[in-house]
Amino acid sequence: MKKIIRDILTSRVYEAAVETPLEQAVQLSHQLGNKILLKREDQQPVFSFKIRGAYNKIAHLSEEERARGVITASAGNHAQGVAYSAKKLGISALIVMPTTTPKIKVDAVRRMGGQVILHGDNYSEAATHTEQIMAETGRYYIPPFDDELVIAGQGTIADEILRQNPGKIDAIFIPVGGGGLIAGIAAYMKNLRPEIRIIGVEPTDSNAMHCSLKAGKRVELSTVGIFADGVAVRKVGEQTFALCQEYVDEIIEISSDELCSGIKAIYQATRSIVEPAGGLGMAGLLKYIRETGCKDKTLIAINSGANMNFERLRYVAERTLIGEEQEALFAVTMPEEAGSLKTFCQRIVEKRNITEFNYRHISPEKAHIFVGISIEQAKERQEFSQQLTAAGYENIDLTDNDLAKNHIRYMVGGKPASVQEERLFRFWFPETPGALVRFLDATRGALSISLFHYRMQGGNYSRVLVGFNSCRDDDELLERLDILGYRFKEETDNPAYKMFL
Numbered sequence: 435m436k437k438i439i440r441d442i443l444t445s446r447v448y449e450a451a452v453e454t455p456l457e458q459a460v461q462l463s464h465q466l467g468n469k470i471l472l473k474r475e476d477q478q479p480v481f482s483f484k485i486r487g488a489y490n491k492i493a494h495l496s497e498e499e500r501a502r503g504v505i506t507a508s509a510g511n512h513a514q515g516v517a518y519s520a521k522k523l524g525i526s527a528l529i530v531m532p533t534t535t536p537k538i539k540v541d542a543v544r545r546m547g548g549q550v551i552l553h554g555d556n557y558s559e560a561a562t563h564t565e566q567i568m569a570e571t572g573r574y575y576i577p578p579f580d581d582e583l584v585i586a587g588q589g590t591i592a593d594e595i596l597r598q599n600p601g602k603i604d605a606i607f608i609p610v611g612g613g614g615l616i617a618g619i620a621a622y623m624k625n626l627r628p629e630i631r632i633i634g635v636e637p638t639d640s641n642a643m644h645c646s647l648k649a650g651k652r653v654e655l656s657t658v659g660i661f662a663d664g665v666a667v668r669k670v671g672e673q674t675f676a677l678c679q680e681y682v683d684e685i686i687e688i689s690s691d692e693l694c695s696g697i698k699a700i701y702q703a704t705r706s707i708v709e710p711a712g713g714l715g716m717a718g719l720l721k722y723i724r725e726t727g728c729k730d731k732t733l734i735a736i737n738s739g740a741n742m743n744f745e746r747l748r749y750v751a752e753r754t755l756i757g758e759e760q761e762a763l764f765a766v767t768m769p770e771e772a773g774s775l776k777t778f779c780q781r782i783v784e785k786r787n788i789t790e791f792n793y794r795h796i797s798p799e800k801a802h803i804f805v806g807i808s809i810e811q812a813k814e815r816q817e818f819s820q821q822l823t824a825a826g827y828e829n830i831d832l833t834d835n836d837l838a839k840n841h842i843r844y845m846v847g848g849k850p851a852s853v854q855e856e857r858l859f860r861f862w863f864p865e866t867p868g869a870l871v872r873f874l875d876a877t878r879g880a881l882s883i884s885l886f887h888y889r890m891q892g893g894n895y896s897r898v899l900v901g902f903n904s905c906r907d908d909d910e911l912l913e914r915l916d917i918l919g920y921r922f923k924e925e926t927d928n929p930a931y932k933m934f935l
Contacts, residue, residue, distance in 0.1 A: 458470065492519045593622060605722070762818060791804070
């Protein structure tokens with residue numbers, strides 16, 4: 435018997451974790467023509483699978499290691515798993531969390547008996563501070579994913595699945611961050627049931643495992659997305675990567691819109707709300723069915739966690755329509771003349787369900803319309819564009835344009851005459867006191883701000899759109915932004931900006 439299998443079967447997770455249900459999503463199964471099962475790790479005591487690996491690791495510490503106390507760096511579920519496990523075993527736990535960590539997660543760790551230190555604006559800064567504390571205190575570090583006992587603890591999910599559904603299983607869809615969860619499940623499944631496809635699911639903007647498997651070596655991402663913060667890992671583990679190389683069949687990449695649709699599908703099936711990372715398995719499963727057209731398969735999605743911030747639900751609801759291909763967004767140019775708006779409505783949109791409609795006068799000759807329509811199939815986007823073109827209206831499909839979806843639809847306006855040269859940037863501000871002041875201090879004196887739009891996302895970061903009244907070749911601005919350290923993207927050449935702002 436391979437060591438990984440032995441470690442899984444002798445794991446001590448059930449001293450703290452529970453065996454979670456494997457539930458069929460009956461209505462969704464009927465709708466999609468496949469048997470769809472959900473592994474409910476959102477029902478763990480800390481609402482996440484992370485308790486399995488954390489407890490298994492801590493439970494195997496020696497008496498000397500326990501006496502030193504444990505430490506880890508985490509912004510979420512691993513922190514809660516460590517705190518809960520340490521309290522159960524009577525061990526001191528110190529958790530270093532970024533200052534951007536939502537209060538709900540900080541409070542949860544403290545409630546479970548963990549001592550919390552808030553440091554840095556991101557996980558990397560918190561992790562660096564953790565190393566300093568370890569050197570000073572001698573506390574024992576509990577890794578979030580790259581450890582044999584942690585991987586084995588997560589792998590107990592696979593053992594449960596085979597006992598709960600010993601018959602046909604065609605594929606299992608597993609969220610991927612650092613790789614601990616998928617490595618444990620894949621190793622167990624492929625040694626006992628090699629015919630079962632193991633499919634990882636990652637956000638397109640946090641796809642470290644996909645890039646690493648493609649390159650044949652571990653790849654470090656320069657940036658990671660912020661929506662699915664539970665899997666926002668720049669570099670996967672050494673051990674987890676090796677196991678995934680050997681046992682994982684494929685990785686599916688998911689957009690934020692598709693992920694929101696996965697969250698909604700889980701809610702409709704279970705009336706429970708998972709966090710973004712927890713919805714990846716379902717989102718990947720749905721995309722797999724769409725792209726393969728498979729029927730009569732038994733497919734399992736891992737609901738990995740449910741530590742969702744309530745404030746984030748607004749964002750999820752807004753993006754679900756596009757993720758389910760139920761909404762399409764367009765920019766339309768029309769002549770500015772008497773009756774032109776009425777004509778447009780009668781000819782183009784009278785028989786359609788409108789989800790968004792913004793009108794902006796541009797000049798005596800023309801106007802722009804930002805319009806959203808309800809659709810049932812993706813091909814309707816192309817059909818609507820063709821209808822507009824045939825009627826003589828220039829148009830641009832903005833359905834996949836993040837600037838349009840996050841900002842433009844809420845702020846259609848125009849540029850004042852006093853603003854001659856403007857550069858536009860999207861920022862991800864850390865959701866922490868003082869973030870705006872730090873931004874203003876960093877850019878003070880270099881350029882004047884001509885536009886500012888803030889959108890709270892309900893997570894660790896907020897989305898901010900900033901315009902600067904500047905010449906296009908201003909290098910000082912970029913230098914200052916790089917020093918500030920906030921993630922940003924220039925959008926000056928985005929067609930949605932040019933048309934509506």
